[in-house]
Amino acid sequence: AQSVAQPEDQVNVAEGNPLTVKCTYSVSGNPYLFWYVQYPNRGLQFLLKYITGDNLVKGSYGFEAEFNKSQTSFHLKKPSALVSDSALYFCAVRDVYSSASKIIFGSGTRLSIRP
Amino acid sequence: KAGVTQTPRYLIKTRGQQVTLSCSPISGHRSVSWYQQTPGQGLQFLFEYFSETQRNKGNFPGRFSGRQFSNSRSEMNVSTLELGDSALYLCASSFTDLSSYNEQFFGPGTRLTVL
Numbered sequence: 001a002q003s004v005a006q007p008e009d010q011v012n013v014a015e016g017n018p019l020t021v022k023c024t025y026s027v028s029g030n031p032y033l034f035w036y037v038q039y040p041n042r043g044l045q046f047l048l049k050y051i052t053g054d055n056l057v058k059g060s061y062g063f064e065a066e067f068n069k070s071q072t073s074f075h076l077k078k079p080s081a082l083v084s085d086s087a088l089y090f091c092a093v094r095d096v097y098s099s100a101s102k103i104i105f106g107s108g109t110r111l112s113i114r115p
Numbered sequence: 116k117a118g119v120t121q122t123p124r125y126l127i128k129t130r131g132q133q134v135t136l137s138c139s140p141i142s143g144h145r146s147v148s149w150y151q152q153t154p155g156q157g158l159q160f161l162f163e164y165f166s167e168t169q170r171n172k173g174n175f176p177g178r179f180s181g182r183q184f185s186n187s188r189s190e191m192n193v194s195t196l197e198l199g200d201s202a203l204y205l206c207a208s209s210f211t212d213l214s215s216y217n218e219q220f221f222g223p224g225t226r227l228t229v230l
Contacts, residue, residue, distance in 0.1 A: 032216045043119070043205055043221030044158075051216045090158060096216075102171050103219070105150075105158040 002027045004093045006106035013081045013113050021076040021109045023091030033074040034092040034103070035065055044090060050074060061085070081113045117142065119208050119222035127228045133194040136225045140187050140208030146170075147189040148219065149181060152203040161204075164189055165212040193227075201229045 003026045013019045025031055032051055036044040048059025055067045065076045074091060091106040120139045128134050140147050149161040160173040164183035181191045193200055203226050207219035
């Protein structure tokens with residue numbers, strides 16, 4: 001069975017500092033991995049995805065994520081945080097070889113950037 | 116290109132009533148998925164429709180049902196509402212079904228309150 005974990009409910013970072021939002025996953029085969037962001041009273045917006053190839057994936061708004069197969073992780077990063085990055089972030093995974101077409105979302109991490 | 120639209124945006128119902136939510140996907144998208152988002156349970160997959168066929172279903176009771184029309188618009192119905200059904204219901208569309216690596220595009224959600 002596939003699963004995804006976001007171990008931190010909340011991450012607090014000062015503006016201008018680097019940020020990391022953690023995500024670990026479990027699938028029986030190879031994963032497709034996604035990051036989404038949700039602003040207040042809005043739906044989720046796609047940030048980036050890992051399919052195959054380079055372990056470092058670049059996405060929207062200056063975010064990037066590093067796929068680490070040995071640690072089964074897909075942490076979201078940004079070199080310099082902005083106050084406007086404050087939002088709820090979701091990691092999602094699906095098993096490439098699974099016959100069940102379903103995507104599993106993590107519980108979400110609330111990112112708070114202080115000025 | 117217009118985004119995913121959901122109607123209504125807000126809904127207040129009483130226990131025992133039924134409700135129908137509507138979702139119009141991005142033009143050309145054939146997959147529509149529904150999710151329930153609550154503070155306690157996070158984002159939970161309800162079901163996915165692709166070309167008018169239900170492809171997958173989450174672990175929800177039979178009170179939750181859906182359908183998809185030939186123009187890819189989808190409706191979700193909840194019968195015999197319970198207090199615990201209060202949630203943000205999100206619709207997401209994708210060009211292909213969830214077995215692919217394509218990202219989903221989310222609507223703003225319908226906030227359902229059951230009194």
